[in-house]
Amino acid sequence: MVRRVLVANRGEIALRIIRACRELAVESVAVFSDADRHAPHVLAADRAVHVGAAPAVESYLAIERILDAARASGADAVHPGYGFLSESATFADACRRAGLIFVGPPADAIGRMGSKIEARRVAAGAGAPIVPGETPSDQSDRAVRAAIERVGLPALVKASAGGGGKGMRRVGDVRDIDEAIQAARREARAAFGDGMLYVERLVERPHHVEVQIFADGYGHAVHLFERECSLQRRHQKIIEETPSPLLNPALRARMTSAAVAIARAAGYRNAGTIEFLVEADAAAFYFLEMNTRLQVEHPITEQLTGIDLVRAQLLVASGEPLPWSQDDITARGHSIEARVYAEDPGQRFLPQAGRLLRYREPRRPGVRVDAGVVEGSEIPVYYDPMIAKVIASAETRALAIARLAAALREFTIEGIRTNIPFLTTLLDLPAFHDGSIDTSYIDREWDALAATISYAPASRAPSTPEVGPAIDNSQSAVSFDPWGPSSLVRSGARASTPQAAPPPVRRQHTTSAQTLAAPMPATVIKVHVKAGDVVKKGDTILVLEAMKMELPIRAPGDARIAAVCCREGDLVQADTTLVELA
Missing domain, CATH: 2.40.50.100 (RNA polymerase II/Efflux pump adaptor protein, barrel-sandwich hybrid domain)
Structure with missing residues (x-):
């Protein structure tokens, strides 16, 4: 069994991994940037190591700094969480060469399936249907434009290394092609360090359904059913649920079998997700991509099956076989998750940054909240604006939806605006209740939706990020439980003080223009x-x-x-x- 795990991430997923480590009596090591010095994940871990300035490229995406932190802390394994370096074959291989266990798939599987282009080839070879598209060998803007013209409009320009809608642009007008290519490439390079693009024909009004798979090093591969992820904005999932209300038993069997076949063909190990587009009438499905990591929405699968996926990740990474067979995995009831973001729906979901002046999570039976913040936490400008995930489970879909809506209405967040009013609006929609919402629904119906959202004013206060001393939790007494009432008390911290990031530019001009x-x-x-x-x-x-x-x-x-x-x-x-x- 691994002895000490460095968690190469931040926020709620870092806390989730730390919790799994606690239950296995495995020590945890947090890493943190200047912006996260006092973050809950730093206080919850057994040890914590500063890895750089606030921008992710200087901290959470800096491979050598992460490896240095692992060496300094004596970690023997690294869990990447999701986002940041979680789907970097270079990072996985660097961990291997450094003698560290990477809690995830092998580097070659990440490279093969993390590339959306190569993943399409693997899926086709495994017999799964794929969306028509083209990958130009010449990656110039002119060649990508020509590929779009051959595939036909409407089309999607997508980053080969992409995920979560980043590095993706929809093109519906020939006049928008050049700007879409350049924007997709810039965003892909910023998010993934890889500007390679490919083109797919746009499947009109599809459902997005994904299958959770898990494989070990002994030839075993299983699925843990599907998740419906069609409620999206800007290709970012907002609400996910399981089981999918769209699938019938026959289609579910075909899709889960295809997912396991793809995992086997890829030589995969550990947790992963196979994503599909499903036509609105459920007549056909197409392989979309594989996420070679744990998903943000993994809690609903855990709630549906009663299986701890992070614990299983650590066991398989330690060389143990899967702790269950396919016949052992059963589904019970229904589970649904909403992502609470720091963003203003009234301003087209403009991201928000600032301090949480008041933060009270809902506490009721059947509700789970995974969060990486507490009252007083700063939501920085440098990272994804997700505050928390609220998961509700019940014996039926209708009860799970009602339970989630009630929990969201009880969730108190002050200091910044959030998307909670928008989430409750979505949960009330007849189209959501009958399971007919597709991936383009929010963009298509935005004007009508916006008119029905009720906003509460957000109190604001000026906030200046603090940069305090680095923390060595192995030398300190900690009384902090991120899954209980917020209490941040620490004594005996030791450390050195790195330089703070330069203050933001604020140029004000008096002018009549x-x-x-x-x-x-x-x-x-x-x-x-x-x-x-x-x-x-x-x-x-x-x-x-x-x-x-x-x-x-x-x-x-x-x-x-x-x-x-x-x-x-x-x-x-x-x-x-x-x-x-x-």
Whole structure:
């Protein structure tokens, strides 16, 4: 059995892994950036190691710093969680070469199935149907454009290394092709360090259904049923449930069998997910991609089957066989999860950053909350804006939905806006209750949905991130339970103090000209104009990045650029003037 696991992640998934380690009497090591110095996962672990500045590329995505932390802490295994380095074959191989156990699939399987292009080949070889598409060997923008024209519109431009909707753009008009290619490539490079793209024909109004698989090193591979993930926004899942209300027993058997066949063909080991698109009439399904890691929505599978997936990950990584056979895995009742994000639905889901002035999780039978924050926590601009996952389980789908809606209405979060009003609106929809919602529903019906959402005002307070001393939990007494009432008390911390990140740029200008301001704290990643340029309504003037998503700032009308008040790479605060228009 592994002895000490370094958790190469942050937030709720880091806490989830730490909990599994506790139950197995395995020591845990947290890593943290400047922005996460006082985060709950840092306080919950047995040890904690500082790995760099707040930007993920300087901390959670810095392979050598993660490996140095593993060596310094004496860890013998690394669990990557999800996101960050979890689907990096380079990282998995680096762990192997460093003598560390990687809690996940082998590096070659990650490389094979983490590449959406190669995964399509493996799936086809295993007999699974795939979406028509093309992967240009020439990766120039011109060649990708030609591939789109051959596949036909509407099409999707997708990152080969992508996931979670990042590095993906829908193209429905020939005039949008070039911008879609460039935006997808930029986002893919920023999120995954790989700008390779491929093109797929857009399947109109599909359902997104995925199958949880698990394999060990002894030739055993099983499925743990499916998850319905069609409620999405910007290709990001919002609400997931299991079982899928769309599938009948025959289709479920075909899809789960296909998923296990793909896992075997890939030489897979540990937990993974095979994602499919299913036509609205359930007449056909297509392989979409494989996620070579634990999924965000894994709790609903745990609630449905009674199986601890993270514990099983640690056992299989330690060289043990799967603790159950296919016949041992049964489903009971229904489970549904909602992702609570720091974002403002009233402003087209603009990500929010700031301090949680009040935070009270719902506590009721049949409800589980996986979170990585407590009252007083900062939601930083550098990472994904998810605050928590609320999971409700019951004997029927209708009862599970009602239980989740009640829990969300009891969830108190003050200091920033969240998507909770939007989530409760979705749960009340007749189209959701009858199981007919497809992946494009929210985008298609947004105007009607927006008119029905009731917003509560969010109290706000200025907040300045603190940078305190690094923490060595092995030398400190900790009284903190992330699954109980929030109590952050620590004594005996020892450490050194790294340099804080430079403060954000905040340039304010007094002018009579019309100005474009930053809607939230963000990084300026691209400036398309200079003083004196003439722009037309709708032209992209610059692009911001916040919480791993790109936000184009467009001209509100025909104008001339009077001044550009920011530079590429600047970190700007909300309301900072970016551009002045004459």
